Amino acid sequence: xxxxxxxxxxxxxxxxxxVLTNADLERMLDTSDEWITTRTGMKExxxxxxxxxxxxxAVGAARKALASAGLEPKDVDCIIVATVTPDYAFxxxxxxxxxKLGIQGVPAFDMEIACSGFIYGLTxxxxxVRTGVFKRILLIGAEELSRLVNYEDRGTAILFGDGAGAVxxxxxxxxxxLGVELGADGSNPEDLMLPLSGTxxxxxxxxxxxxxxxxxxxxxxEVFRFAVTKMxxxxxxxxxxxxxxxxxxxxxxxxxANKRIIEAAATRxxxxxxxxxxxxxxxxxxxxxxxxxxxxxxxxxxxFKDGDVLLFVGFGGGLSWGAVAWRWTTAN
Ligand code: UT7
Numbered sequence: 001x002x003x004x005x006x007x008x009x010x011x012x013x014x015x016x017x018x019v020l021t022n023a024d025l026e027r028m029l030d031t032s033d034e035w036i037t038t039r040t041g042m043k044e045x046x047x048x049x050x051x052x053x054x055x056x057x058a059v060g061a062a063r064k065a066l067a068s069a070g071l072e073p074k075d076v077d078c079i080i081v082a083t084v085t086p087d088y089a090f091x092x093x094x095x096x097x098x099x100k101l102g103i104q105g106v107p108a109f110d111m112e113i114a115c116s117g118f119i120y121g122l123t124x125x126x127x128x129v130r131t132g133v134f135k136r137i138l139l140i141g142a143e144e145l146s147r148l149v150n151y152e153d154r155g156t157a158i159l160f161g162d163g164a165g166a167v168x169x170x171x172x173x174x175x176x177x178l179g180v181e182l183g184a185d186g187s188n189p190e191d192l193m194l195p196l197s198g199t200x201x202x203x204x205x206x207x208x209x210x211x212x213x214x215x216x217x218x219x220x221x222e223v224f225r226f227a228v229t230k231m232x233x234x235x236x237x238x239x240x241x242x243x244x245x246x247x248x249x250x251x252x253x254x255x256x257a258n259k260r261i262i263e264a265a266a267t268r269x270x271x272x273x274x275x276x277x278x279x280x281x282x283x284x285x286x287x288x289x290x291x292x293x294x295x296x297x298x299x300x301x302x303x304f305k306d307g308d309v310l311l312f313v314g315f316g317g318g319l320s321w322g323a324v325a326w327r328w329t330t331a332n
Contacts, residue, residue: 005175006129007329008167009136010071012064013296014057015046015163015283020146022158029154036158041259045161045284047146053087055096057164058142061292062101065138065166068299073101076168078137079108080125082117082288084194084317085144086110097140114192115255115316117141117288118165119182122312122324125169126177140166141288148194150215159257160216161284165292172332178309179242179325181234184318191226192218192317224261227315231265234323235313242325244309246271249325251298255314256280256290265313287316304328 021044022033036042048057058081066073079101081094094108113120118141125137145160196204196214208214231254239246246269254262259280266276277294286293291312298304306328313323 004130004132004171005173006126006169007172007174007176007332009170009332010065010067010069010168011166011292011296011299012061012066012068013163013165013293014060014064015293016048016052016057018047018049019044020047020161025158028151029157031154031158039260040159041278041280042158042284043281046163048144048162054083054085054142054144055087055093055100057144057162058093058097058140058166059100061142061164061166062097062138062140064296065168069168069170071136071168073103076103076136076138077106078128078134079106080111080121080137080139082111082113082121082139082141083143084112084114084117084287085147093142113184113316113320114318115257115285115287115290116314116318116320116322118291119312119314119322119324121288122167123180123182123322129169129171130175130177132171135171137169138166139169140164141290141292143287143289145216145285145287148216150212152212153215155220156216156218159285161286163283163286163289163293165289165296167292167295170332172329174329174331176327176329177324178244178327179238179240180322181237181241182322183230183234184320186318188319190217191222191319223319224258226319227257227261228264230315230321231261231313232268234321235265235269235311238323238325239311242309244325248309249311250275250305250308251303252276252311252313253291253294253298255316256283256294257285257315306330
């Protein structure tokens, strides 16, 4: 098989129309705009309608990414959706996305590694393009965490939002994938989990549903500590493998979980905050969608120059983490 390079040929994002503001949450819970803003940096998030499943917002992002690459859906030869909120447990949401885009026969599958989904997906998809197996892969991070949240639990209800971001990865002569670090440690899954959602029983009962036991559970402080440590370690390792110094990174595009986590990691890495993309105030934490949404917005603002080194870094349920150093390349 031929070894080739890989680049991002197109990016796009799509979020549901409905907005849930901190003022809305103040009316629903014992919380305040001041607490949410100072503790997380969040101001509002988008919430999908009940007839707007994950595949729908994924298709919205995919169409924009394809348009930005000057491509049609039929030009893609593989579809990957990173999500913890699939339309169904099966079939894979990626299969439904393919059908909605009007392309039959194209391989399609989902990846589930929570908020690290885009980082893992980028590594998998880029590696698949590099081997020559696929020429163009549509990679989408799409999530509707609003469906998993208990809106009576102020510790989690304020954090999450819905949205989708997509990239088209394309074979090219030069290579954008400079360095990768991925990791996972499943020894304390209860730090961040959706209980009663799979085969680890007991079976979900009506009483569980009434008590909202099948909603996101999180040890916020523990995840916060883990997040800062792993964002720093993963960044250092990925940059080291890429042979790139932190000072040479043009843009850091981190998972948007908490502004304080992002700022703490950037400070310890001595990366100036003006090079760190933060849009958490408008979207909250959209899990696997947060990095591609931030990438898409930054691209649309015309901020990337050819040759810029981008650093994608994130963490999430698993617990899991990862960083990818990536060279922005327009030439194919
Ligand atoms: O994609 C990965 C997903 N998860 C994360 O990245 C989460 C990482 N963790 C965090 O972002 C933070 O831990 C949180 C934002 C979740 C919480 O912030 P914190 O500064 O760690 O607060 P805390 O949990 O230590 O709670 C401090 C206080 C508590 O009150 P007491 O015990 O000191 O009286 C909480 O009950 O703040 C209270 N509190 C709230 N108050 C108002 C917790 N949530 C709220 C709220 N509004 N929404």
